[in-house]
Amino acid sequence: MSSLSNHIRRDVADVTRRMTNFELSETASYMDNYIAALFLPQTEINQFPKLKARREMHKSDFKLIGLAKKSARLAKGSNIGWD
Numbered sequence: 335m336s337s338l339s340n341h342i343r344r345d346v347a348d349v350t351r352r353m354t355n356f357e358l359s360e361t362a363s364y365m366d367n368y369i370a371a372l373f374l375p376q377t378e379i380n381q382f383p384k385l386k387a388r389r390e391m392h393k394s395d396f397k398l399i400g401l402a403k404k405s406a407r408l409a410k411g412s413n414i415g416w417d
Contacts, residue, residue: 358364
């Protein structure tokens with residue numbers, strides 16, 4: 335019995351060494367865990383003050399970039415006809 339178990343163990347080890355791909359999406363338990371990990375349990379931004387501050391900072395950065403681009407376009411456009 336022991337030699338049969340060792341033979342099976344060697345066969346399993348040989349197969350796993352030769353495997354190049356393991357399709358996780360076909361494994362139901364993996365997909366259940368994967369989908370569960372994608373869920374955000376808390377989406378209330380007020381519960382995360384540091385994240386909220388960082389988000390607001392980036393919003394203001396994008397507003398400044400937008401204003402700078404608009405200002406550059408206006409400055410470029412205002413020179414038309416003055417040359």
